[in-house]
Amino acid sequence: METVETTEVTTTTTTSSGKTIPESGYVPPSPPPNFFALDFALRLLLLAATVAALVVLVTSKQTIRVATNLPQPFSFATRSAYFKNSPALIYLLVALSVGVLYSIITILSSCFAISRPSPSPKLYFHLIVFDALMAGILASATGTAGSIAYLGLKGNSHIGWTKVCNVYGKFCRHIGSSTIVTLVASIVLVLLVVLSSYSLYRRSH
Amino acid sequence: METVETTEVTTTTTTSSGKTIPESGYVPPSPPPNFFALDFALRLLLLAATVAALVVLVTSKQTIRVATNLPQPFSFATRSAYFKNSPALIYLLVALSVGVLYSIITILSSCFAISRPSPSPKLYFHLIVFDALMAGILASATGTAGSIAYLGLKGNSHIGWTKVCNVYGKFCRHIGSSTIVTLVASIVLVLLVVLSSYSLYRRSH
Numbered sequence: 576m577e578t579v580e581t582t583e584v585t586t587t588t589t590t591s592s593g594k595t596i597p598e599s600g601y602v603p604p605s606p607p608p609n610f611f612a613l614d615f616a617l618r619l620l621l622l623a624a625t626v627a628a629l630v631v632l633v634t635s636k637q638t639i640r641v642a643t644n645l646p647q648p649f650s651f652a653t654r655s656a657y658f659k660n661s662p663a664l665i666y667l668l669v670a671l672s673v674g675v676l677y678s679i680i681t682i683l684s685s686c687f688a689i690s691r692p693s694p695s696p697k698l699y700f701h702l703i704v705f706d707a708l709m710a711g712i713l714a715s716a717t718g719t720a721g722s723i724a725y726l727g728l729k730g731n732s733h734i735g736w737t738k739v740c741n742v743y744g745k746f747c748r749h750i751g752s753s754t755i756v757t758l759v760a761s762i763v764l765v766l767l768v769v770l771s772s773y774s775l776y777r778r779s780h
Numbered sequence: 781m782e783t784v785e786t787t788e789v790t791t792t793t794t795t796s797s798g799k800t801i802p803e804s805g806y807v808p809p810s811p812p813p814n815f816f817a818l819d820f821a822l823r824l825l826l827l828a829a830t831v832a833a834l835v836v837l838v839t840s841k842q843t844i845r846v847a848t849n850l851p852q853p854f855s856f857a858t859r860s861a862y863f864k865n866s867p868a869l870i871y872l873l874v875a876l877s878v879g880v881l882y883s884i885i886t887i888l889s890s891c892f893a894i895s896r897p898s899p900s901p902k903l904y905f906h907l908i909v910f911d912a913l914m915a916g917i918l919a920s921a922t923g924t925a926g927s928i929a930y931l932g933l934k935g936n937s938h939i940g941w942t943k944v945c946n947v948y949g950k951f952c953r954h955i956g957s958s959t960i961v962t963l964v965a966s967i968v969l970v971l972l973v974v975l976s977s978y979s980l981y982r983r984s985h
Contacts, residue, residue: 660938663927700981707912707973711966714916718923722868726931726941733865736931736941761916768912772977776905779984 610774611689614702614767618682621763625674628756632658632668635749639742656739656746663719664750667757670716674760677709699775703768710764713757720754815979816894819907819972823887826968830879833961837863837873840954844947861944861951868924869955872962875921879965882914904980908973915969918962925959 635658640651658664681702688694727747730738740747840863845856863869886907893899932952935943945952 656938661936662930662934666923696981696984699984700977703908703977704974707915707970710912710916711919711970714920715923715926715966718871718920718925719927720923721920722924722927723931725867726928727939729867731866733861734932734944739939761920765912765916768973769909772905772908772980775977775980775984776901779901779904779980 608774608777609689609692609694610770611685611694614770615682615685615689617763617767617770618678618685621760621767622675622678622682624756624760624763625671625678628753628760629668629671629675631749631756632664632671632753635746635753637743637746656743658750661723663723667716667720667753670712671753671757674709674713677705681705694774696775696778699771699778702771703775706764706767706771710761710768713761713764717754717758717761720750720757724750724754813979813982814894814897814899815975816890816899819975820887820890820894822968822972822975823883823890826965826972827880827883827887829961829965829968830876830883833958833965834873834876834880836954836961837869837876837958840951840958842948842951861948863955866928868928872921872925872958875917876958876962879914879918882910886910899979901980901983904976904983907976908980911969911972911976915966915973918966918969922959922962922966925955925962929955929959 636655638653638655640653643652658668684698684702688698724747726736726738727743727750728738728740730736841860843858843860845858847856863873889903889907893903929952931941931943932948932955933943933945935941
């Protein structure tokens, strides 16, 4: 009898369909709207974004041939740019992996809640807390990787860090795309926080 | 009549003190607890953290003397490390300034809410949304600056970015401290999201 919010003892009858309705013309307040269809769609988007960013990051390896100073002709050495060489990009990898796992788990919880007429407020509370935490983790990973990507693109002449994106073009494009998609994922998580807190707000009055 | 959650028409009497109480022994449910004292304390901590990080960042300038190749004795050139030379640290400055402003505004709203017996759910909803947004901004700034600070400390031999913290020690200490204090500020913001959503959750049942 979740939808009836009165705390007084009310005489009720049970209909043949099992629904409980109070007597004497009392109309129960309409249940708060269930936004879990939108929640589910946003979480699918989150899963797609984190998986895409992860795949783009992992496939970013680029090997180039550089001319050596050896006398014989056609002597080339190969040099590789790989995300494992940068701690910042390893952090992005870890954050995205956690994000993929988290979105799968919460998609399942969203699936269970979608069919209920009135999901429990405890579920909303837990979703807000963990969504905010994940948003923080993904936002910091965006910052970390974005900082490295920008440095690779522009360099920093004051310190003497040269740009590398003119040499490792494909690598830089992958890192940049992965960072932007991670930013989208963190924005989706903030939207999910807004959605869950709005649902809780609608329930609370 | 905010504390009485029944939607049925109840006969009520108004006492001399202006309080509305229902007849026939009905006891209204106790109002949900007001956590705004804790909210206020956390926001003070947030203000302190953002101001401290901002001051430490702004005072990070370090000038060193380097020997030149000129023939005359005592010929030194001065070189400076300054946060304005790095876009990542400028982003940290902007994020921290927004954080200081935001914490001042929300301290005022917290002050107003602290005295009320039952703050409006709308206030909680707004606080959750903006706290989550600010947490994301500060977390990304932490990542951005932390990435640069780590690169300054360790360098990256694969790309040829040399470490600079052996030369600019004071500058690096300031940047590192500012980053850590910004991380504390983002954690405080996530705690504030937890607190506000818990208050909303307590109100909703």
